[in-house]
Amino acid sequence: TAGTVGDELNQNVYVVGGFVRDLMLKTDNWDIDFVTEGDGIVFAKALHQAVGGKLTVHPQFETAVIRLSSHITLDVVTARREYYEYPAALPKVEKSNIWSDLFRRDFTINCMAICLNQSSFGDMSDYFGGMKDLQNKSIRVLYNLSFIEDPTRIFRAIRFAARLGFHLEVSTRQFLQQALQNDMIRRLSHDRIREEFLHMIREQESFHHSMTLMKELGVFQALHSGFIVQSHTLERLKGIRFAMEGFRQLSPSSFNQTVVMLMQIMSEVPPAYLEEVCQILVANQTLIQQMMKSMNQRDTIYHILKEDEVDRFTIYQLLRPHTEEALMFFYNDSDDPYIRHYIAFYLLKLRHIQLTISGNDLKSLGINPGPIYRRILDNVLKAKVLGTIYDHDGELKYAENL
Numbered sequence: 420t421a422g423t424v425g426d427e428l429n430q431n432v433y434v435v436g437g438f439v440r441d442l443m444l445k446t447d448n449w450d451i452d453f454v455t456e457g458d459g460i461v462f463a464k465a466l467h468q469a470v471g472g473k474l475t476v477h478p479q480f481e482t483a484v485i486r487l488s489s490h491i492t493l494d495v496v497t498a499r500r501e502y503y504e505y506p507a508a509l510p511k512v513e514k515s516n517i518w519s520d521l522f523r524r525d526f527t528i529n530c531m532a533i534c535l536n537q538s539s540f541g542d543m544s545d546y547f548g549g550m551k552d553l554q555n556k557s558i559r560v561l562y563n564l565s566f567i568e569d570p571t572r573i574f575r576a577i578r579f580a581a582r583l584g585f586h587l588e589v590s591t592r593q594f595l596q597q598a599l600q601n602d603m604i605r606r607l608s609h610d611r612i613r614e615e616f617l618h619m620i621r622e623q624e625s626f627h628h629s630m631t632l633m634k635e636l637g638v639f640q641a642l643h644s645g646f647i648v649q650s651h652t653l654e655r656l657k658g659i660r661f662a663m664e665g666f667r668q669l670s671p672s673s674f675n676q677t678v679v680m681l682m683q684i685m686s687e688v689p690p691a692y693l694e695e696v697c698q699i700l701v702a703n704q705t706l707i708q709q710m711m712k713s714m715n716q717r718d719t720i721y722h723i724l725k726e727d728e729v730d731r732f733t734i735y736q737l738l739r740p741h742t743e744e745a746l747m748f749f750y751n752d753s754d755d756p757y758i759r760h761y762i763a764f765y766l767l768k769l770r771h772i773q774l775t776i777s778g779n780d781l782k783s784l785g786i787n788p789g790p791i792y793r794r795i796l797d798n799v800l801k802a803k804v805l806g807t808i809y810d811h812d813g814e815l816k817y818a819e820n821l
C-alpha cells in the first residue's frame with residue numbers, strides 16, 4: 420500500500436532502518452520506518468487515508484506517526500540530511516535524498532533501505548555494507564567522528580551489540596573509546612543519558628550483557644569517576660529478573676523492576692558519590708532520596724540480619740521503612756543465606772501484618788487518651804508480628820495466623 424500511495428504522489432518511498440535490519444535477521448519488528456523523497460507529511464496523510472489508524476504529524480520535523488494498533492506503528496520521515504554544529508549538539512536538518520538520509524544514521528546495519536514503489540519494488544539500497552556486517556555480526560559506524568557528533572550512539576552501539584549478540588568492529592571500538600577519552604559522554608544532558616540507559620534496562624534479556632560491555636569499555640567511569648561497577652554487581656544482575664519473577668508468583672506485587680535494577684547497578688558506588696550518580700540516572704528527586712536512604716542503610720541491615728536468630732519484630736522494624744524495590748534489591752544483592760531468608764520472610768509474610776485497631780477502639784474501651792495509647796498500640800502490633808497473644812489469664816499464647 421505504501422508503494423502505491425508513493426506512486427500516486429510521484430514520490431519515492433522506502434522502508435528503512437531497524438525494520439530492514441530485523442527483516443534480514445528474520446526478527447519481528449512492528450515499528451516500521453518509512454522515508455520518502457518528497458513531502459513526508461503529504462505522504463503520511465495519504466497513507467493514513469489508505470490504512471486508517473491514528474495519525475500524528477510533526478510539521479516542524481516533517482515527520483508523522485500512524486499508530487495502527489497498540490503494537491504496530493508506522494513512522495514517516497522526509498528524506499533528510501543532518502549536520503551537527505558542534506559535538507553532541509542536536510542535529511540541524513535539511514531535505515535531501517535517500518542516500519543522505521541513510522548516511523545520517525548510526526550503524527551500517529541500520530542503514531539499509533528497501534524501495535516500495537512499483538517500478539523498483541524490493542530493491543535494496545545498501546550503500547555502506549550493512550548486509551555484510553549483518554552476516555559478520557558486526558556493529559560498525561559510517562565514519563570516524565560518528566560517536567563524537569552524537570555520543571548517544573555509544574549507548575546504542577552497546578545496546579545493539581548486546582541485543583543481537585554482535586561485536587563492535589575493531590575501528591568502531593577504537594572510535595568509541597576515543598570519544599570516551601575525550602569526555603564526549605559528559606557533554607550529553609542527563610535526560611539523554613537517562614533515556615539511553617532506560618532503553619537498555621527495558622531490554623531485559625540483554626541487560627546483563629549490555630552492562631558487561633559498559634564496564635569493559637569504561638562507560639561507567641566516563642559517566643562519573645565514582646560510578647564503580649565490579650564483577651559482583653554484574654553477577655547479581657544476571658539473576659535479578661528470575662528473583663523478582665519468583666516473588667511475583669508467590670505474592671502479587673507491583674514493584675518497579677527498573678528501580679531495583681538501578682539500585683543494583685549503583686550498588687558499589689561509594690556513598691560520597693552516590694547522589695551525583697543517582698542524579699545522572701534518575702529524574703525523580705523523591706525517588707533519589709528514597710533510594711539513597713536505603714542504599715546507605717544497607718550495611719547496617721546486613722549486619723543485623725546476618726545473625727542466625729533474629730526475632731520477627733526486629734526484622735519487621737528494620738525492613739518496614741524500606742520500599743519493596745529496596746527490599747528486592749537487598750535480597751538480590753546479598754550472598755548471605757540468613758539475610759536472604761529474613762528478607763524473603765518479610766516480603767512474603769511479615770509486611771502484610773498491620774494494626775487493625777486504632778485510638779478510637781481504645782477510647783470506646785474507656786481508656787483515657789494519652790501517651791499510653793502509643794504504648795498499647797505498639798505492643799499490640801508487636802504481639803501480632805511476633806505471633807503472640809495473651810489470653811484472659813495473661814498467659815502467652817502462640818497465634819501464628821493472627
Ligand code: ATP
Nearest residue numbers: 436437438450452523524525526529530569571572
Ligand atoms: P529498535 O529495534 O530498538 O526500535 P531501531 O533501529 O528501530 O531499533 P530506533 O531508535 O527506533 O531504533 O531508530 C530508528 C532508526 O533511526 C535507526 O535504525 C537508525 O537508523 C536511526 N537512528 C536512531 N537513533 C539514531 C542516532 N542517535 N544516530 C543516528 N541514527 C539514529
